[in-house]
Amino acid sequence: MTNTELDATIRINPTSWNLGFHYDQAQLRPAPARLLTVAGQGSIDEHGALLHADDMGAQMALAVANVESLLAEGGMDLRDVTRLVVYVTDMDAALVSYGALVERLAALDATPPATLLEVARLAVPGMCVEIDATAGR
Template structure:
């Protein structure tokens, strides 16, 4: 199931590479072929924190995912990019089951922009702040 989509840059074509379809239920492509970008953005792990860095929504993985995605989007926007420019996304979590149960908080945000970046979910024992259940890092290019 290989198909082509157009990203935010008018002259840039992304070829979606999906030899099987299981990943579409999670809103990501298994691979993407893109032309060489002119600008790279590496986004440090973003978490469910406010503007001062204080943790919000302790104990609520869904709310943490939603806020984390907003924080990722803020960095992308500040760089003049958006989710369609994301080449790779890594989701770190201290609770894989709860994250999978709340995964719509990720896919809803991506679907709004038509993005399907290759994504990896990694279970970890702890994140930067006590009570933080999720952290997301991305690499974007345009």
């Protein structure tokens, strides 16, 4: 391998069904100099209050905005995410609302490996989506 190949992210997608959701099935990246771990982010404002109770679409949009804000504080963006996990309390509603996340990923041509997982409940009553991430640069 050349140095250029060692510095580049290799996207691994043996099939293409996942591309519409804007994530890769796997990625091979060089080891980052810095690693940022982002705790689960929900539709929480700067005072810790839940916004948009039981509104999956609005919560998805604000949760990803909160993730992006923390990434920016760490000098990164969604292209630097190496692992994205989205926890939801209603899979059907999440699939309808997933476009809010895909839109942000597509805007940066980011395709992090991602997992969408339905859970019985989240920490705050009325919270229906929480997103955590790992990023490196």
